Amino acid sequence: MVDIKKSYLNTQSELSMKGAGYYSKKTIGAKIAIDSLQHLITDAFSKISKSNFLRFADFGSADGGTSQELWYNLIKSIRAGGDQRPVEIIYTDLASNDFSTLFRTMQGMGENVNLAYQEEFENVYVHACGTGFHRQLVTSGTLSLGFSATAMHYVSEKPCQILDHVHMVGASKLEKEKFKRQALKDWEAILCARANELKPGGRFICVNFGIDENGRYLGNTGGNSMFESFHRHWRDHLDNGMITKEEFISATFPQHYRTIEEFSRPFLGHDCLANQIGLKLNKCFTMLTKCPYQQQFEENKNTLTPTEFAKEFIPTIRSWSETVFRSAIKGRTRQQTDHIIESFYQNYENEVARNPSVHSMDYVHIVMEIERI
Ligand SMILES: C[S@@+](CC[C@H](N)C(=O)[O-])C[C@H]1O[C@@H](n2cnc3c(N)ncnc32)[C@H](O)[C@@H]1O
Numbered sequence: 119m120v121d122i123k124k125s126y127l128n129t130q131s132e133l134s135m136k137g138a139g140y141y142s143k144k145t146i147g148a149k150i151a152i153d154s155l156q157h158l159i160t161d162a163f164s165k166i167s168k169s170n171f172l173r174f175a176d177f178g179s180a181d182g183g184t185s186q187e188l189w190y191n192l193i194k195s196i197r198a199g200g201d202q203r204p205v206e207i208i209y210t211d212l213a214s215n216d217f218s219t220l221f222r223t224m225q226g227m228g229e230n231v232n233l234a235y236q237e238e239f240e241n242v243y244v245h246a247c248g249t250g251f252h253r254q255l256v257t258s259g260t261l262s263l264g265f266s267a268t269a270m271h272y273v274s275e276k277p278c279q280i281l282d283h284v285h286m287v288g289a290s291k292l293e294k295e296k297f298k299r300q301a302l303k304d305w306e307a308i309l310c311a312r313a314n315e316l317k318p319g320g321r322f323i324c325v326n327f328g329i330d331e332n333g334r335y336l337g338n339t340g341g342n343s344m345f346e347s348f349h350r351h352w353r354d355h356l357d358n359g360m361i362t363k364e365e366f367i368s369a370t371f372p373q374h375y376r377t378i379e380e381f382s383r384p385f386l387g388h389d390c391l392a393n394q395i396g397l398k399l400n401k402c403f404t405m406l407t408k409c410p411y412q413q414q415f416e417e418n419k420n421t422l423t424p425t426e427f428a429k430e431f432i433p434t435i436r437s438w439s440e441t442v443f444r445s446a447i448k449g450r451t452r453q454q455t456d457h458i459i460e461s462f463y464q465n466y467e468n469e470v471a472r473n474p475s476v477h478s479m480d481y482v483h484i485v486m487e488i489e490r491i
Pocket of ligand 1: 145148151152177178179180181184185210211212215249250251252266267268269272274280438
């Protein structure tokens with residue numbers, strides 16, 4: 119049995135996104151992926167049974183910027199349809215998350231003032247929860263609609279360090295198997311928690327990074343593989359004596375990319391977990407979102423230089439990966455650590471500038487609609 123409380127404390131620093139709004143400013147692709155699912159959310163909402171108030175939750179929301187328009191549009195359509203029920207929306211993330219930026223954004227004190235739905239619509243209440251989503255987070259049977267984007271590939275604890283790579287996609291067979299087992303255990307915990315929280319007829323829309331039918335995953339859809347670049351540049355730092363062997367190994371992403379088969383497993387067979395806890399899988403499909411930075415480069419090759427593209431591209435990768443490499447560095451001054459990190463990303467940037475066309479961070483998601491029966 120995983121001690122979830124203890125393992126979160128150990129891995130939280132590696133899980134965090136860069137704060138102060140950096141995450142959502144630099145991750146346009148995540149927002150495009152979320153926005154493309156507006157119809158799914160609106161459709162799921164229309165099927166939810168009546169209740170006195172509406173409770174929504176956004177699990178693993180980061181600073182809330184990437185899903186703000188989705189929630190704005192949903193609440194707008196609810197009010198436009200004459201539904202004046204109170205709406206409570208709970209943003210959940212780890213305790214280390216930058217909730218302060220999130221609250222400011224929703225109150226219209228940050229970016230995208232025109233999407234500050236809390237200000238625009240009556241009876242809308244924004245809350246936050248800093249406990250991990252592997253546990254039940256709201257009172258049983260009170261959640262109308264749960265949503266989670268690009269968050270549940272984080273495992274609650276690393277089952278092992280990966281010795282000769284940074285991510286499970288490049289791990290040895292044995293290491294991969296350990297990550298797979300951990301991810302299945304976590305997925306079951308997530309499903310049990312949501313089953314408890316949801317009202318009968320409530321829905322959970324879950325958009326997770328994963329591996330699709332063609333073996334594609336984030337930054338690995340043809341052309342250069344992003345995780346191979348991470349590995350290569352981190353390895354160069356080791357070979358050049360900039361980092362120690364221990365620091366090299368510690369940069370193991372606490373992530374697992376599940377396949378459709380892995381996501382569906384708890385829903386298969388008569389005695390499956392889903393049947394026992396009252397969940398039904400209505401939809402499950404893969405979705406590819408093209409890298410907006412690469413697309414912009416392709417469309418503006420006459421005006422955008424490879425160096426400019428590389429300078430735009432690296433921050434989107436940095437927004438979610440930097441904390442993994444930074445927390446792998448042990449017992450050094452801030453200045454030394456900054457130097458290691460800056461030169462690591464600079465080397466990657468130089469690689470991109472040398473051959474820009476092969477670099478992209480296409481998103482590969484597995485989308486699911488789960489119903490509480
Ligand atoms: C890549 S960001 C995605 C943010 C946003 N949902 C989006 O799609 O743009 C992943 C988020 O999941 C959060 N996260 C990771 N593990 C978590 C856990 N166990 N419980 C809650 N949030 C978690 C991270 O802190 C981070 O904010």
